Amino acid sequence: MKRGLLLLLVLLGAGGALAQQARRNAAENALTPTRAGAYPILSVPVSHLRPGQPPPPPQVTNPAGDDPQAAQRGMRYFISFNCVGCHAPNGGGGMGPSLSDVKSIYGAEPANLFLSIYQGRPNGMPAWGGSLPESVIWDLVAYVRSIGQKPDGNFGQTISRTPASPQKQQTPAEFVQTANPWAFTEPFGNGKKPDAK
Amino acid sequence: MKLTRWSLLPLVLLSCSARAEDLNKLSQDPAQWVMPARDYSSTRFSPLDQINAGNVAGLQMAWTFSLGETRGQEAAPLVIGDTMYIVSSWPNKVFALDPVTGELKWTYIPHTDRAAQGVACCDVVTRGLAYDDGKIFQVTLDNHVIALDAATGKELWATKTGDINLGETTTAAPLAVKGKVFVGISGGEMGVRGRITALDENTGKIAYVAYGAGPDQDVLIGSDFKPPYDWMKGKDLGVNSWPQGAWKIGGATMWGWFSYDPDLNTLYYGTGNPGPWNAEQRPGDNLWSSTLFARNPENGQAKWAYQFNPHDVWDHDEIQRNVLVDLQIGGANRKVLLHPGRNGYMYVIDRETGKVLSADTYDTVNAYKGVNLETGRIEPNMDLNPSLNRTVQDVCPAPPGAKDWQPTAWSPRTKLLYVPHQHLCMNFKASEASYIAGTPYVGATVDMFAGPGGYRGEFMAWDPVQRKKVWEIHENFPVWSGALVTGGDVAVYATMDRWMKAVDAKSGKVLWSFHLGSGSIGQPVTYRGSDGRQYIAIATGVGGWPGVVANAAVDPRVRNGALGFTGAMQDLPTYTQGGGELVVFALPKSSSAQAAPTQPQPEKR
Numbered sequence: 001m002k003r004g005l006l007l008l009l010v011l012l013g014a015g016g017a018l019a020q021q022a023r024r025n026a027a028e029n030a031l032t033p034t035r036a037g038a039y040p041i042l043s044v045p046v047s048h049l050r051p052g053q054p055p056p057p058p059q060v061t062n063p064a065g066d067d068p069q070a071a072q073r074g075m076r077y078f079i080s081f082n083c084v085g086c087h088a089p090n091g092g093g094g095m096g097p098s099l100s101d102v103k104s105i106y107g108a109e110p111a112n113l114f115l116s117i118y119q120g121r122p123n124g125m126p127a128w129g130g131s132l133p134e135s136v137i138w139d140l141v142a143y144v145r146s147i148g149q150k151p152d153g154n155f156g157q158t159i160s161r162t163p164a165s166p167q168k169q170q171t172p173a174e175f176v177q178t179a180n181p182w183a184f185t186e187p188f189g190n191g192k193k194p195d196a197k
Numbered sequence: 198m199k200l201t202r203w204s205l206l207p208l209v210l211l212s213c214s215a216r217a218e219d220l221n222k223l224s225q226d227p228a229q230w231v232m233p234a235r236d237y238s239s240t241r242f243s244p245l246d247q248i249n250a251g252n253v254a255g256l257q258m259a260w261t262f263s264l265g266e267t268r269g270q271e272a273a274p275l276v277i278g279d280t281m282y283i284v285s286s287w288p289n290k291v292f293a294l295d296p297v298t299g300e301l302k303w304t305y306i307p308h309t310d311r312a313a314q315g316v317a318c319c320d321v322v323t324r325g326l327a328y329d330d331g332k333i334f335q336v337t338l339d340n341h342v343i344a345l346d347a348a349t350g351k352e353l354w355a356t357k358t359g360d361i362n363l364g365e366t367t368t369a370a371p372l373a374v375k376g377k378v379f380v381g382i383s384g385g386e387m388g389v390r391g392r393i394t395a396l397d398e399n400t401g402k403i404a405y406v407a408y409g410a411g412p413d414q415d416v417l418i419g420s421d422f423k424p425p426y427d428w429m430k431g432k433d434l435g436v437n438s439w440p441q442g443a444w445k446i447g448g449a450t451m452w453g454w455f456s457y458d459p460d461l462n463t464l465y466y467g468t469g470n471p472g473p474w475n476a477e478q479r480p481g482d483n484l485w486s487s488t489l490f491a492r493n494p495e496n497g498q499a500k501w502a503y504q505f506n507p508h509d510v511w512d513h514d515e516i517q518r519n520v521l522v523d524l525q526i527g528g529a530n531r532k533v534l535l536h537p538g539r540n541g542y543m544y545v546i547d548r549e550t551g552k553v554l555s556a557d558t559y560d561t562v563n564a565y566k567g568v569n570l571e572t573g574r575i576e577p578n579m580d581l582n583p584s585l586n587r588t589v590q591d592v593c594p595a596p597p598g599a600k601d602w603q604p605t606a607w608s609p610r611t612k613l614l615y616v617p618h619q620h621l622c623m624n625f626k627a628s629e630a631s632y633i634a635g636t637p638y639v640g641a642t643v644d645m646f647a648g649p650g651g652y653r654g655e656f657m658a659w660d661p662v663q664r665k666k667v668w669e670i671h672e673n674f675p676v677w678s679g680a681l682v683t684g685g686d687v688a689v690y691a692t693m694d695r696w697m698k699a700v701d702a703k704s705g706k707v708l709w710s711f712h713l714g715s716g717s718i719g720q721p722v723t724y725r726g727s728d729g730r731q732y733i734a735i736a737t738g739v740g741g742w743p744g745v746v747a748n749a750a751v752d753p754r755v756r757n758g759a760l761g762f763t764g765a766m767q768d769l770p771t772y773t774q775g776g777g778e779l780v781v782f783a784l785p786k787s788s789s790a791q792a793a794p795t796q797p798q799p800e801k802r
Contacts, residue, residue: 079628080631081631081633081636082630082631082633082636082637082638084637085386085636085637085638085639086315086636086637088751088755088757088758088759088760088763089642089755089757089758090755090757091752091755092751092752092754092755092756092757092758092759092763093745093749093750093751093752093755093758093759093763094745094751094758094759094760094762094763095315095316095317095318095319095637096315097749097750097751098750098751098752098755098758100752100754100755101752101754103750122311122312123311123312123314123315124311124312124313124314124315124316124317125315126315126635126636151754159770159771160771161768161771166753166754168754169753169754169755169756169767170754170755170756172624172642172644172756172757172764173626173642173644173756173757174588174624174625174626174642174643174644174757175588181755188753188754188767188768189646189756189764189767190767190768191646191647191653191764191765191766191767191768192646192647192651193591193622193624193646193647194624194644194646194756194764
């Protein structure tokens with residue numbers, strides 16, 4: 001882990017210290033209590049079952065959300081911290097679940113994603129809270145949000161060979177590396193070679 | 198009691214002094230199947246011939262049993278005495294069943310760490326159990342080795358042999374030899390330090406560890422070591438053939454198969470790929486990754502080693518089954534080892550010396566240009582050499598190679614090796630990998646696809662003396678199951694798109710097929726029940742590295758998922774879902790029903 005943190009420092013150094021400090025001030029408050037002693041992020045539910053019809057939970061937005069570079073930085077962290085090894089390039093899934101299709105068990109809201117990364121999850125997601133600053137986690141959240149797209153707009157998803165469903169695939173990552181991979185698609189390949197670039 | 202038919206049974210059940218020598222004898226009993234490959238030579242051949250090429254068309258389902266898990270099921274059922282044993286994918290439950298009726302005798306549920314699933318590279322599979330001296334030995338994904346009383350399922354001992362926080366898991370089937378249980382370690386994509394561990398059968402105490410890289414004293418290379426080629430001679434090559442310290446996180450794991458020659462008292466196994474996949478981070482031969490080891494099982498000392506893929510750049514592990522047979526080659530009777538390489542070459546190796554006698558391609562290969570039989574070195578195709586951030590296209594074979602873990606079968610009747618394998622090529626882009634303990638250490642973006650001809654798998658018969666393919670059956674998907682061949686000249690395998698097939702071992706003609714509930718990546722076995730009938734059993738439940746797109750949360754629209762295997766398998770979910778069922782077949786009790794086939798024929802492709 002020490003090597004990972006060293007790497008982080010190198011990456012952060014490249015980002016410009018002042019801008020980084022400003023981001024950090026904005027971002028590293030998710031786990032700071034309000035003056036009233038509340039932790040808003042802990043009030044964001046993971047379950048859709050909320051007995052007793054309580055008032056709506058607080059909206060917790062990504063403090064890095066307004067920064068257009070957040071997803072771009074998140075993509076670099078996603079690779080550097082080996083998220084890519086489990087969740088695959090563009091979040092296609094493998095050792096870890098896919099992120100590209102927004103089927104998250106533990107919720108896809110920014111606060112859900114933040115806590116999943118910070119705390120880890122019991123089926124094999126490591127807990128990164130002890131290793132990564134909150135600002136880095138929020139950048140990862142921005143990236144994960146930017147690479148997800150539901151398979152189609154309906155309640156469910158049809159899988160069939162005839163007619164072909166799904167109909168499209170992403171342009172593979174060996175040809176295009178981007179924080180917005182769903183902007184580049186081609187016909188579904190059925191295991192054949194993708195279009196050569 | 199229905200025991201009278203087995204001459205060996207009193208030895209099994211009544212003797213408490215049975216040792217590995219007895220296990221060797223036990224493995225010769227046609228009624229039983231006492232280790233994953235049936236015998237120490239790893240033939241997966243059974244002399245049973247009640248089911249044969251003339252009547253296999255009448256094969257019917259006898260009973261089934263749910264393993265209760267729906268990830269990839271790779272374990273071979275074992276049949277010892279009047280009990281069948283099988284282990285499920287994570288959390289690795291062990292079940293004891295009546296081999297004739299399917300009645301459940303006992304279940305053992307280990308408390309395998311849930312988090313282990315997050316560091317298992319390629320589905321949460323396990324490859325089977327071992328047996329000796331009244332004990333069943335199992336490994337768990339979280340690196341425990343456990344001994345169970347074969348009669349009752351009572352836990353006798355449990356020993357931890359690895360750490361999931363270092364990315365270590367255990368998936369290879371153990372093997373019992375001479376009072377020791379041998380286990381491997383997985384995690385070649387996680388920067389682990391590969392090794393095998395030998396444990397005392399009776400106590401679970403670790404006898405020794407033999408590493409896949411590092412100083413000679415860790416690899417157990419000493420005065421007995423006589424490598425077949427000069428370039429593998431020298432002190433501490435497992436350190437010096439790596440950049441400083443890289444051997445500590447360089448893989449060279451063992452997640453495949455052990456074989457054992459009792460006459461030569463030699464244990465054989467191959468090691469996995471060097472890590473990371475981005476080879477620019479590890480200049481050198483990276484010994485002893487992708488290497489075949491011959492060891493003395495009593496002290497672990499290496500007798501010889503042969504590195505198939507020096508400085509591997511394509512994730513070409515060489516952990517495959519090594520089949521030990523004696524062949525007439527060049528007019529002489531040779532003790533050889535057959536090794537269908539992940540690199541696409543079929544090796545015939547002198548198992549006394551480690552010298553390569555022949556190495557011929559058995560699938561499309563352009564990543565290499567051939568194996569030099571003088572030096573033993575494979576020649577890489579430097580035109581395709583992956584350099585950092587450059588995408589190389591149309592490399593064959595892909596990272597899982599021409600063959601991965603799939604166990605082969607050898608028939609002493611046909612003198613052919615039956616090989617389930619895949620037919621895949623890829624695009625490959627290397628990138629810088631950072632080492633963080635317990636996370637993937639890969640550094641490559643991979644995209645696999647069907648090889649020339651558009652098919653993705655093959656079941657074929659190979660003649661190692663004539664050095665040629667005798668027949669082949671193309672399959673739509675990689676054939677990720679094991680193979681079985683019998684005295685009835687029937688060869689058996691199963692497909693990821695849910696077909697179980699029995700073929701004529703001589704001609705390759707498909708004689709029987711059956712549509713399973715889920716695709717199968719299991720290992721077919723055969724045995725004779727106490728009712729005198731021959732049975733064939735296999736686990737179904739698609740998965741493994743190619744199967745996660747159908748049994749786990751993997752998006753078929755993103756080709757680089759599952760370390761690049763998604764690209765080649767993205768339509769698998771249109772054929773199958775995950776499952777987990779043991780399925781057992783037999784001929785009908787009434788012989789009249791054996792005449793005509795009643796099962797549908799396989800669909801034409």
